[in-house]
Amino acid sequence: MDTLRSKVLEQISAVTDEATLEDLRVSTVGKKGEVSLKMRELGRMTPEERQVAGPALNALKDEVNAALTAKKAALADAVLNERLKTEWLDVTLPGRGRVAGTIHPVSQVTDEVTAIFADMGFGVAEGPQIESDWHNFDALNIPSHHPARGEMDTFYMHRAEGDNRPPHVLRTHTSPVQIRSMLGQGAPIRVICPGRVYRADYDQTHTPMFHQVEGLAIDTDISMANLKWVLEEFVKAFFEVDDVELRFRASHFPFTEPSAEVDIRCSWEGGQLKVGEGDDWLEILGSGMVHPKVLEAGGIDAAKYQGFAFGMGIDRIAMLKYGIPDLRAFFDSDLRWLRNYGFSALDQPNLASGLSR
Numbered sequence: 313m314d315t316l317r318s319k320v321l322e323q324i325s326a327v328t329d330e331a332t333l334e335d336l337r338v339s340t341v342g343k344k345g346e347v348s349l350k351m352r353e354l355g356r357m358t359p360e361e362r363q364v365a366g367p368a369l370n371a372l373k374d375e376v377n378a379a380l381t382a383k384k385a386a387l388a389d390a391v392l393n394e395r396l397k398t399e400w401l402d403v404t405l406p407g408r409g410r411v412a413g414t415i416h417p418v419s420q421v422t423d424e425v426t427a428i429f430a431d432m433g434f435g436v437a438e439g440p441q442i443e444s445d446w447h448n449f450d451a452l453n454i455p456s457h458h459p460a461r462g463e464m465d466t467f468y469m470h471r472a473e474g475d476n477r478p479p480h481v482l483r484t485h486t487s488p489v490q491i492r493s494m495l496g497q498g499a500p501i502r503v504i505c506p507g508r509v510y511r512a513d514y515d516q517t518h519t520p521m522f523h524q525v526e527g528l529a530i531d532t533d534i535s536m537a538n539l540k541w542v543l544e545e546f547v548k549a550f551f552e553v554d555d556v557e558l559r560f561r562a563s564h565f566p567f568t569e570p571s572a573e574v575d576i577r578c579s580w581e582g583g584q585l586k587v588g589e590g591d592d593w594l595e596i597l598g599s600g601m602v603h604p605k606v607l608e609a610g611g612i613d614a615a616k617y618q619g620f621a622f623g624m625g626i627d628r629i630a631m632l633k634y635g636i637p638d639l640r641a642f643f644d645s646d647l648r649w650l651r652n653y654g655f656s657a658l659d660q661p662n663l664a665s666g667l668s669r
């Protein structure tokens with residue numbers, strides 16, 4: 313029994329992994345293990361022999377079990393220590409600098425425009441980019457064979473043969489949101505509608521997708537004078553200059569009457585744009601008094617209400633304000649460009665602390 317005891321204990325202490333330890337447990341104190349088989353021999357002994365061998369064997373069994381349990385715990389500890397050695401972390405190291413993302417100029421300018429018009433009491437309205445032909449054209453007084461449809465280089469949504477639902481287009485301007493606002497909230501209205509618009513066109517200053525912001529004010533006593541004041545306030549705030557001269561040039565849009573395109577006085581001296589001085593004029597938007605037919609399409613009583621509307625290219629005014637030469641780069645997702653022209657996410661444009669920094 314002493315030989316068996318020292319052999320088993322020696323084997324246990326020599327084990328280095330849990331699987332071998334389990335094998336050893338089975339071959340010693342398992343059902344058919346060496347110690348268990350010895351216990352069976354008790355039956356063949358005389359009562360006197362058994363009185364000595366019984367307790368000794370039980371003690372041996374307890375001792376082996378205890379050694380197995382202790383070894384098992386020691387092995388688990390060793391595994392854990394091994395892991396801790398490779399997974400340690402020096403919490404006293406200084407933090408690693410991360411490259412922060414930047415706000416895209418289009419988002420920045422949209423936020424700036426929104427802040428300026430919010431200050432003048434305008435809310436923000438939105439509409440779908442896949443728009444019904446009716447909202448994009450008919451309701452805006454552009455009937456089916458009107459030349460303006462061709463001029464806009466419209467993307468038409470594909471319709472399967474036999475599908476007779478009314479046609480849809482990728483909206484060519486934000487003006488359909490005028491109609492949606494009128495139908496949705498009724499008069500009076502004071503909103504701007506920023507968003508993506510689409511036209512099949514591509515060069516240094518045109519991309520198939522670009523951004524516009526629409527403005528719409530409807531009430532019982534709105535005139536062109538209100539339009540002029542609102543636009544002057546906007547241009548001064550946006551270009552961050554004290555004074556600026558606007559020029560209203562007679563123009564034509566089917567959805568406004570009268571219509572005007574608006575230019576701002578500027579200089580391009582040394583290739584750099586300066587707003588408010590010089591002898592050049594820069595066109596920045598189209599505008600006019602909402603056509604009575606458009607009010608009617610929007611469910612508004614044209615005998616009682618009138619209003620002004622304007623539409624402006626967000627990308628265009630972003631290029632002008634921040635001196636960005638090529639529109640196409642706006643949509644290339646080139647990180648070097650974004651880091652150069654992007655804005656800090658923490659600088660939220662507002663009129664109190666300044667629009668841009």
Ligand code: PHE
Nearest residue numbers: 485487565598599621622623
């Ligand atoms: N929708 C016109 C365009 O895209 C702009 C515009 C809007 C003109 C509102 C007048 C009034 O060119």
